[in-house]
Amino acid sequence: MKIIPSKKMSLYKPAIFSELKAFAKKQQQDNGIELVDLSLGSPDIPPHEMLREHMAKLSLLPTSYGYTLSASTQFKEAVARYYKRVNGVDLDPQSEVIQTIGSQEGLVHLPVAFCDPGDIVLTTNPSYVAYDAGIKLAGATSYYIPLDEERGFVPNLNAIPETIAEKAKLLIINMPGNPVPALPSIEYFTEVVEFAKKYNIIVLHDAAYSEFYFTGDRPVSFLAAPGAKEVGLEINSLSKSFSLAGARVAYIVGNAEMINIIGQLKSNLDFGIFDPIQATAALALDNAEEITKNLRTIFAERHHVLTEGIKDLGWDVVPSDGGMFVWAKYPYNMDSVSFAFKVIEQVGVVMVPGTEFGTEGEGYVRLALVQPVEQLEKALVKLKSLSI
Incomplete structure (x- = not known):
């Protein structure tokens, strides 16, 4: 054959x-x-001992092995509490939070929910490999924003030609980044929001490394910028920050209408995450500090x-x-x-x-x-x- x-x-x-x-x-x-x-x-x-013990205990229960279908209320509420405490951002846990099977899965599938073949997605070069993988899966086209050394390696939106910006459907940014670990500022994210509103572009900020900061204050959340929830989303993972990489649990938060569209796609792709993992993730978020x-x-x-x-x-x-x-x-x-x-x-x-x-x-x-x-x-x- x-x-x-x-x-x-x-x-x-x-x-x-x-x-x-x-x-x-x-x-x-x-x-x-x-x-x-x-x-x-x-x-x-x-992972912290309390997380390992919690997951082990729940995994022994015979009732833990059915389909979960989606995120538990416990998990979504824990995400909302975490965002309020550490980022000062209010989230409706029912409409503004959705769970993904790790951020890799979320990043690869998200362009499918919003982009048609030929649509332009703005990202950076270099950038995390999953961005291009998702763009290709959707049949969209990448346009690479320069990472300007003079600007601290943050994506230079002013370098995007007007003709490209007018056609773009999605913007993906990542700070602190992989592989370039530039830190964001509220001023920069405000600039991103204004850019997205001007050109009607959906923004996805990958915040997978938001707990990895070594001096001063924690990196600001994209959703903390005025108007951010009107234009976009933030994806975060428990893989790095809580050493739960093998557990594969992450979430996307932000614009309720966008979250609903992602939920519609995911209802056709998976049957949810193992319940002991969800419960352990909620415990991790509640004890993040x-x-x-x-x-x-x-x-x-x-x-x-x-x-x-x-x-x-x-x-x-x-x-x-x-x-x-x-x-x-x-x-x-x-x-x-x-x-x-x-x-x-x-x-x-x-x-x-x-x-x-x-x-x-x-x-x-x-x-x-x-x-x-x-x-x-x-x-x-x-x-x-x-x-x-």
């Missing part, structure tokens, strides 16, 4: 993460290289050690006070994919080449803060011995 994939599959290349890990493992087996893996942004810190404070202390130290260490190597590092990654420009005349594999081969440090996130990532690598300080220091020693 001849198996022929759909034409749409030609739009999706295999992600490089598995290739990097396979190559690293082979180097370890064949050459005895000790690895320090800074590639995948998967939390290495286990206690849980995330410790997380920030750990990641702030990691961020300082890796950032300063990379600078000492003579690399350029994008300044940041938050996020889960370091975005660095290496001083070698080599494309980022070749460089990433060469580093594994020579010293066993696994990083993601910048071009995985877009063409403007050439010359950069992304390093995830997912190892203890001792391992980060070991990685820096290894990188110092590079011979390229």
Whole structure:
């Protein structure tokens, strides 16, 4: 039998993460290289003990295994309480909150709910890979907004041509970002709202790293900007902030009409999230201040050690006070994919080449803060011995 994939599959290349890990493992087996893996942004810190105990207890109940169909009232109300406490944003838990099976699923499916083939979606280059995946799934077209270094690597809306803005249907932004960890301001989000109103564009802000801030106040929520709920949405995940990556639970909040449209799509896609996960997520949100404070202390130290260490190597590092990654420009005349594999081969440090996130990532690598300080220091020693 001849198996022929759909034409749409030609739009999706295999992600490089598995290739990097396979190559690293082979180097370890064949050459005895000790690895320090800074590639995948998967939390290495286990969930808080109260969350593990809660989920374990609920998982033993025989009544926990039916379809949930959608988010529980308990979960939605916990999201609303969390947003009120930490962001000062009021949400109607019934009409302005919807659950997704992790933010990846939400990000990939959301363009399908709002975009027709040929519609323009504004995003950045570089950006998180799920944005383009969702845009392609909807048959829409990406237009990439420059990340202006002089503006602190926030998307420069003024660089979007009028003819493009007038045709755009959706704008996706992400701050603190992946891979570029720029922080937002209320002034910038106010600018985004005004831009969206002027051109009738739906805004989606990906706030997956909103609990990762290391100095000063927490990153502002997009929904805190005046008029934000009139034009858009914010998606957030418990994967990073609460170390629940494997549990796959996230949510989208904001404009009630948009939430209703997403709910209509999701009712045709899934049957909800395992009830013990939903209940545990609600417990996490209600105890966010206690849980995330410790997380920030750990990641702030990691961020300082890796950032300063990379600078000492003579690399350029994008300044940041938050996020889960370091975005660095290496001083070698080599494309980022070749460089990433060469580093594994020579010293066993696994990083993601910048071009995985877009063409403007050439010359950069992304390093995830997912190892203890001792391992980060070991990685820096290894990188110092590079011979390229």
